[in-house]
Amino acid sequence: MxxxxxxxxxxxxxxxxxxxxxxxxxxxxxxxxxxxxxxxxxxxxxxxxxxxxxxxxxxxxxxxxxxxxxxxxLEHYANAMGQAGYDFPRYFLNSTLISIGTVVTILVICVPGAYAMGRLGLGRGHLLKGIAALRLIPVIFFAVPFFLLFSRTGLYDTIPGMVTANTFISLPLGTLLVMSAIREVPHEIEEAAKLDGCSDYRIVARIVLPLLAPTLAAVAVLVFITAWSDYLFAVILTSSEATPVTVGAANFVTSTGIRWGDISATTVLSVLPPLVFALFAQRYLVRGLSAGAIKG
Amino acid sequence: MSQLVRPNRASRSRWVLGAPLLIFLAAVVLFPLGYGLFVAGQDRSLLNPDPSWIGLDNIAAVVQDSSFWRAVRFTVIYTVVVTSVELILGFLLALLFNRRFPGKRLLLSLTILPVMIAPALMGIMFRLLLNQDIGLVPSVLSVFGWEISLFGTDAVVPMLLLLDVLQWTPFAFLLFYAGMQSVPDELYEAASIDGSGYWRSALAITVPLLLPVAVVTAFLRGVDAFRTFDVVYVLTGGGPGDYTTNVSIYIYKAFSSGNFGIAAAASVVVCLILLPVVPVVVRRLADPARS
Amino acid sequence: MSKRSRAVSAALITGVLVAACGGGDSDSASDGTVKMVLWPGPEGEAMQQVVDEYNTGQGQTDGVRVDMTLLSRSDTFSKQATLMSQSSSEFDVYFTASYLIAQHAPYLEPLDVDVSDYFPVVTESLTVEDTTYALPLDVSNHFLIYRTDLIDSLLDDESAHDVYGDLAEQLIGQRMTPKHPDEWDWDDMIVAAAYFTQSHNPDSPTRYGTALQARNLLFNTMIWNNVLWSEGGSWLDDGGAPALSSDAGRRAVEVYRTIYDKGLTSPDSSQAEFPETQAALTSGSAAFAIQWSAAYAELDDPEQSPETAGRIGIAPVPGPEHRTHVHALAVGINKDSDRKDAAAAWLEYLATDEAMSAYAAAGAIPSNPSILEAHADQNPIFPYIADHLDEYGYSPPALPRTYDIYVALADTLSAAWVGQGDVDAALAAADDAIAQLVDAG
Known part of the structure; x- marks a missing residue:
């Protein structure tokens, strides 16, 4: 045996x-x-x-x-949906828009950016170091500067503002993970494509992107979750129009204790959108895509 | 752009492909970074509406504060413990997942579910779960005759470590699992023909290939563990005394007391402490063909 | 570069630009809308009703509409600190409190408050250098909240007195007899707590006698201060020097430490604050606790607390002298507001008996003695509050950095409260912290 x-x-x-x-x-x-x-x-x-x-x-x-x-x-669910006087449907919508917006922006910035840094020599490693170092600074350091920047540019308490702030938070994670995946792509594939006359843009879109699918799915899930979970920036940078669920839920932590039932219901509801997103992204998290692409 | 030395077509495409990143950095990152550093050099606080430039005084005040270094010490221990445990468990869990089994899709989502709970909410849920009077865990433990205190002064630090592992092992798992998906099946097949066991071949094949992923995961998780705030703050507020005060709580307390200059300066010091790990990580990500 | 990839790059860049520059300020500052900050909970909910009443009534006459934003309890003040430091005009009315007024004063308009309407201790606590900066809303203080059924059985049952006397001998070193909570000093509280702790008295109906709030939290310092003050102590001596390293300071820490070390409160009390103490009472695992006045309503409500409703008594905080910390939550006008007149009209309304009666009826605890007396049927605790504040209330020194001192005391003393480290060293550290904060202020 x-x-x-x-x-x-x-x-x-x-x-x-x-x-x-x-x-x-x-x-x-x-x-x-x-x-x-x-x-x-x-x-x-x-x-x-x-x-x-x-x-x-x-x-x-x-x-x-x-x-x-x-x-x-079901009282707590009613409260978590707005019965308690807080506009939860809107908070959920805001969180969803912010998270999806952040995922899209991160992918749009990080995939070409990481390829330019990883394969085309952009920044000669220093740029990547700088981006990685951004992650080291406690987020609260940026609270006042972002408040100032957003107040002056009209981004304060807006969805695009929160997308920008969350893109900032997730930029190092997105860049590093995409870089690590690009590093794994065999050079031979790109060389072959170049010999066939493919432009760099075409190589990124047609060859690298499919190879990166599992990592991009993981990045998308993590960025979605990170944006969904953001609390500190949301407290400082929103007041009513762009308030996300995390800040809305804080209404159930009161000066006379925690409304356990309401905040539990909010927690349960608040994992559903990221869960749906993860289920959707999961189909790209499968083996074989990469092998298939290499053969083709 | 034509001034670049090598008349390589990469010289143009690198700028085009890098444009979104560079524009974002210029538009959104430079000002906050610069302004934050400016605040770190000011005696800015709520009590002082007209701050003036005091140079490195804030940094000096932070560096000379023994409670800051106690916070750093606690944070370093916390980070090292949880990051290594989470990396190991996450990797093993990814190996376990890296095969076909019934219910895999659903279980994958369930496994990463804890990461989806915002840390601010997770802290409150832990507080409820572990509450001695109305929480589930103490009630169940007492049914088995274990009247242990989860938040007693001896238990609180291990408790916090355990909770971090509980929430963030799935993060490491997800990244390892995604990384394993790019290991071609053929490699495993080749290994099993040789007659090596699954775990052995899995380790032999995946570990070297996953090293860059492991380094990035360790970096991301390590830095996040270093900056952990919500769960610890919600559960202990940094206490008893300053036993569980980490650097984020130290900075937050300065900030919420309106001592902006000190909070910014402490952030700068934290960044400087962590800075040496960056080249280590970036070197791992450098293109082997170019370096 | 193919057409398609050029289009993609263009889309990428626009996407970023839209993200970076999109949106716009939709609020116009010119209308008569007053924006006010408050925190969630009974205060925020009660205020919403007052706001609604104003917007449909007096507000129409004033031409003012009030729009209230609730920020989270823990971060209301961080957010406000950010706004204030940037001279923001987003909110016209800020939320403040006795323990923050000195920090907030530079950002608030001086107010002309009719002090005769309020508890003197409250208006004093909102005054900085003889200027009042905020209008009082809720008043907060502490009581000994106890289970009447349990205390009655202790007092009435002769056989219980023997057990009680034995415990007193063991813990305090002298025989004692049970007293009514109104007459307790700290030794009485300790022995009674032991009587209701199963590890000391196996027949106790509750697992622990009391529920200490010993988490490192500024609000818990306020509770501990009661012990300090009742022993005749204070933060500063008459000369203004830090005075925690004193007999009163030592005794005050020892009271907490004894309760914790002897297991008269749950070991988890080291991380307990308001919600944990409520849970200990509602679940029937503790017999009494020193708790905030706002806790009473929930504990006496059969809907929320079936175990305790109808069986909750209140007594003054134990002492040699009974003393209770008092602070007020309050609102002030943002110095940088663009709508100060409208904000002043709203605050004028808030100062009326009509507004505060509505506020009390909606579940808050206003700082007006006359309103509390008039609404005794509303909440049986109201008359007690009125009596207690006059008799036992104190407000800690209003120093510029009072808030920071509360935080520092929690940082330096909370470990000593729960038996960690040396008491004298903790008190010395607390004195150092106070000295620094008094100087820097």
């Missing part, structure tokens, strides 16, 4: 069954599913408890967590 496990290139740590009823490989695969499910369950414990709390009445929340609730309520 042990020898067989080793000989199988895709073996897992799951102990092989004594009497294989189903083909071993499939059983193994289910073993992986079980292991991954367990890990996912642990990782999502906070969200799971938020989900439970979001349906409990205030009275039940205020008592032991293991007590079976007297009633279930």
């Amino acid at each position: 042990a020898l067989e496990t080793i000989s199988d290139g895709r073996g897992t740590t799951v102990t092989p069954p004594r009497t294989p009823v189903v083909p071993r490989r499939r059983r193994r695969a289910w073993g992986v599913t079980a292991a991954v499910s367990a890990i996912a369950a642990v990782l999502n414990l906070p969200l799971f408890f938020a989900l439970l709390t979001s349906f409990k009445s205030d009275a039940d929340i205020a008592r032991s967590a293991l007590r079976v609730p007297d009633t279930l309520t």
Whole structure:
């Protein structure tokens, strides 16, 4: 048994069954599913408890967590959708627009920019160092300067303003990740394309871009999430028109305590848009695209 | 643009392709950076509406403040621990995912779900989850007879480390997993023909190929861990005393007290402390054919 | 360069330009709209009702419309600090408080407030160098909030007195008998807490006697100050020098430390503030706590707190002398506002009995004794607040950097509160911090 496990290139740590009823490989695969499910369950414990709390009445929340609730309520969801007097539909819309806008802007800036730096020698490494160093500065350093810049340019409390601010936040992440992926693209492909008379632009659009798909998907997901999660810049740079969900949710943290039910419901709702986006982006996160592109 | 030495067509396309990046840097980054540095050299605070230039005095005040260095010390330990644990766990999790199994798509999304919760909200959710009276974790533990305090003075630091690992391992996982997708299948097949086990071949093949990804992930995660704010602030406020005060909390406290000059100067010092890691990372990303 | 890629590059650049330069200022400053900042919670919600009433009533006459923005509790003041430092005119009315007034004063218009309407301790706390800069809204102070059913059973049950006496001998070194919470000093509180702590008294109905708020947080310093003040201490001595390294300071830290180290409060109290203390009470795991006045309404509400509603009593903060910290939340007019007249009209309305009655009816705790008396049926705690502020209320010295001192005290003392480090060293560090902040101010 042990020898067989080793000989199988895709073996897992799951102990092989004594009497294989189903083909071993499939059983193994289910073993992986079980292991991954367990890990996912642990990782999502906070969200799971938020989900439970979001349906409990205030009275039940205020008592032991293991007590079976007297009633279930949708009141907290109503509050998280605007019943509490805060314009949550708008906050959700703002967050979505800001996040999508940021993803688009980051890709538009970083993909050609990283190619220019990685392959065409733009900035000779110093530019990349500068961009990476931006990440090192605590975000709060930029709060007052951005406030000043945005107030003067009319970007304060606007969606384009928040897109700009979040692009700034995600620029080092986007650039570095795209750079690392471009580094992996074999030179031979580009050389061959150049011999065929392809321009640099065409190489980026037709050859590099498809090869980068999994990384770009990961970048898109992370940038979306980062923009979605931004709180500090949003507090400083918005006041009412462009307020995102994170700042809206802070309304449930009050001077007389935290509205656990309302903020739990908001948390649950607030993971849905990034989740949908991740599910959408996930299809680019698959193996084979790169291999296929190389062959073609 | 024709003044470039090499009459390479790359000389023009590099500027065209780099244009969005350069324009953004010029329009959005230069001013805030410059203005921030200017503030770092001013005695600007809420109590002082007419600030004047005091040069390096703020930097000196920060560097001489022993509580700043205690914050740096805590932050460095925190960063090293969580980054290494998250990198290792994230890599192993990516290896586990790097095969076909039922429910993979759904589980992939579920696994990265914690990253989707804004840290500001995550801190509050942790606070609820771990609340001794109404939280789930202490209730479940006490059913098993474990009356342990999660926020007691001995437990609070390990607790914070654990929570960081819980939220951010998926980040490392996602980047490693995406990186593994560009390792051609053929390499694995070749390895398994040789008779090496999956984990061994996976390590032998992926580790060298994923080194750049690992370096970038370590950098991104490390820097973010260094700047961790929301979860720690929401859970401990930096206390008891300054036991869990990290550099972000130090800076935030200066900022929210209206001491803008000190906050900006402390940010500059933090940046200077971290600066040596940049060349290490950038070197890894440099084009091997050109260097 | 192909046509297509040229188009792509153009699109990229425009995209960035749009992102960088797009948008525009849609608000015109010329209309009679007054923009005001407040924070979320009972104050913000009650104020919304007052705002609505004004906008449909008196505001029409004044030609003023009020638009309130709630910023998050923890970041309201950071955001305002940013706005103020840039002489922003975005908001016409700023939110402030006793503990911030000295910092905010340079950015606020002096106000002519009729002090006779308010608690004297409140208007004094909003005055900087003889000028009042803000109109008081809510008043905040502390009470000992206790479970009447539990305390009654302790007082009435003779057999409980033996247990209580034994615990007193053990913890304080002398026999004591249970007293009514109105008469407690800190030793009474400690022994009563032990009586209601299962590790000291296995028959206790609650797991812990009390719920300390010992997290490193400026608001928790305000609660701890009560112990300091009740022992006759203060931040500064008569000569204006820091005075925490004193018998009163030491005793005040020791009271917290004893409660924490003896397990009379949950070990997690080291990270507790308002919400954790509420949870300890609502879940029935603590018998009493020193808590903010605003907590009472929730604890006595059967909808929100079925375990405690109808069984909540209030007493003054224990002491040799009972003392309670008092501060007010308040609003002031932005010095850089373009609409100061409109803002003044709105504040004038806020100063009326009509506005503050509506505010009280909507769940807030206004700083006007007459309104609290008149609304006793609204919230049974109102008359107590009125009595207590007059009798026991104090407001810490209004120094330019009062806010920073609260923060520094939490930084330097919160570890000592929960048994970490040396008490004298912590007090010395606190004195150093105060000395620096007093000098720099």
